[in-house]
Amino acid sequence: MENKYEKFNLILSIIGLIGSFVFALFEKQTIALIALVLGLICFYGWIQFKGFTGRKKWGLLLLGGAVLLMGTSAYILFGSLEPELAQKKDSTINSSTVSIKDTTTSSKESSVKTHYTQNQLPDSWQPIVDFSVHNQIKITDTGHLTIDFRFQNKSISGKVLSETSGKEITTFNLYESNGVPTVESLNLDLAADTYSIVLTENQTYQEKEQEEKMEWKATFVSFESNEKEPNNDMESAIVLKNGNEISANFTQEDELDYYKFLAENAGTLKVTTTMYMGAVDFALLDQDGKEIKTNNFYDSEASMKEPKTEELMFDLEAGTYYVRYKKKDTGKYEIKLDFTISNSVLKTKNDTLEKSLEVNSGDTKNMFFSMQDDCHYFKITAAQSGKLKVRVSANFQSMELEIINAADKLTVKKENLYLNGSEKEVKSEELEYDLDAGTYYIKCKRNSSSTGNYEIAINWL
The missing domain is CATH 1.20.58 (Methane Monooxygenase Hydroxylase; Chain G, domain 1)
Incomplete structure (x- = not known):
């Protein structure tokens, strides 16, 4: 046993x-x-x-x-205790961010091309077998191109070329060595042109045979833009009139967009910007290209499905102005201009003592402070001593009021008026001064943030 x-x-x-x-x-x-x-x-x-x-x-x-x-x-x-489960990983390629280690290039670029139009892109997975054949896509509208790559045990170098300019739009790398099917998306905002998608397969060194796979598909969404390029400087700026709205965009190759507006009278310009992208820089320029106001629009949640809107108001003199957008992100945006003429009585500036506007007792003048204005002067003459009564009504916050004796140019009285008016509500303040007979100047000086319409009523009692 x-x-x-x-x-x-x-x-x-x-x-x-x-x-x-x-x-x-x-x-x-x-x-x-x-x-x-x-x-x-x-x-x-x-x-x-x-x-x-x-x-x-x-x-x-x-x-x-x-x-x-x-x-x-x-x-x-021969492996770990538990076999790995294949998982699908989604990510977005913005540039050459994936490193390829221990690889050598094993193929050369070729001029053989397969042609597609924006309406005939493969919407289901198509295998890529021959990397010497480049996919060429013709786009007739400005819009958003998404190319999805699904690959396994592959090392790929890629680039997108403009056929018109020969310019390299972007480069990217795809690398997967763990046997896990991976999906990565290339997102591009492109102008109308023909583009070549050039892929180069790199040789990877693997310790044993593994299944290799490479597939792709693509979609295109038009921005439906009515912007006419080029408009990347003041000379080529698109002319907009009151109430005009335009749909525009920034592609991979754009940097600046200019729009021109003529204000025949002093008034308020409202610029409405609707963003379908994350960020853009805004500037309002005068006719010489000098910046009047700048602003950075940023909203990480803005998208084609959920656009974000920004409104800016500018009180301006009559003249020629430019709106400039500078690319911070690619995508679509819309611009609309609305202009409201001021009710000012001024035909010429009254911004010095010599140009002061003469008024009489009982006069009421409708005035307007633009962003370019500093002050307004009014002149009144009284034959006898009395009381000067001044009432100011405005739709802005504050201003400075000064009474000046014309004889010696000395200040008789100076004070700040805190009106606390707004775009929706006009506020008033009334002042009285005991003065001798003579000629006086009334100086109204705007504070830095106070622009818009105001009314001044003058009485000598």
């Missing part, structure tokens, strides 16, 4: 040890580990049944240890 158990343990140990290697080769690591442990237990049992002692016993134990070491090495070499 004892001899029977000896043989049984020996046979089981041999089967277990051989089986562990076989299962490891076929990546059945869990079963291989169990077989290895059981085989070693049976091997040790056989040694005990045989009654080996001394050198024989230790020699056989060392042999078992060597087998255990070899089995462990096989276990580490």
Whole structure:
């Protein structure tokens, strides 16, 4: 009976040890580990049944240890305990951000092309087998092109070229070596042109054969823009009139957009910008290109589905103005101009003592402070001493009022008026001054943020 158990343990140990290697080769690591442990237990049992002692016993134990070491090495070499589950990873390629390590380029670019139009793009996965064939896409409208790549165990270098200018629009890298199918998207805002998608396959060094795969598909959405390019400087600016609205965009190759507006009278210009992209820089310029006002529009949540709107108001003199947008992001935007003429009575400026506007007791003057204005002067003459009564009504916050004696140009009275008016509500303040007979100047000076319409009523009592 004892001899029977000896043989049984020996046979089981041999089967277990051989089986562990076989299962490891076929990546059945869990079963291989169990077989290895059981085989070693049976091997040790056989040694005990045989009654080996001394050198024989230790020699056989060392042999078992060597087998255990070899089995462990096989276990580490052929994979982990649990096989990986393939997962789909989505990301966006903005530039060459994925590094490719231990690779060498194995193919050269070719001039062979497959032609597509924006309405005939593949909307389902298409295999890429021959990397010497470049996909050429003809776009007839300005819009957004999305190219999706699905790949596995591949290393790809890519670039997008304009066929008209030959300019390189963008470059990107695709790299996957873990056997996990990966999807990455290339998002481009492009002008009407023909573009070549050039892919170069790189040779990767892998320790064993793995399945390789490369597929692509694409979609295009037109911006439906009515902007006429080029309008990237003051000379080529698009002329907009009161109430005009235009749909425009910034593509990969754009940098600046200019719009021109002529204000025949002083008034308020409202610029409404609707953003379908994350950010854009705004500037209002005078006829010489000098910046009157700048602003940075930024909203990370703005998108084609959820655009964001910004409104700016400018109180301006009559003249020629430019609206300039500078690219911070690519995508679509809309601009609308609305202009409201002021009710000012001024035909010429009254911004100095010499140009002061003469008024009489009982006069009421409608005035307007533009962003370019500093002050207005009014002149009144009284034949006898009395009380000067001044009432100011405005739709802005504050202004400074000063009474100046014309004889010696000295200030008689000076004070700040805190009106707290607004675009929706006009506020008033009334002041009285006891003055001798003579000629006086009334100076109205705007504060830095106070522009718009105001009314001044003057009485000598």
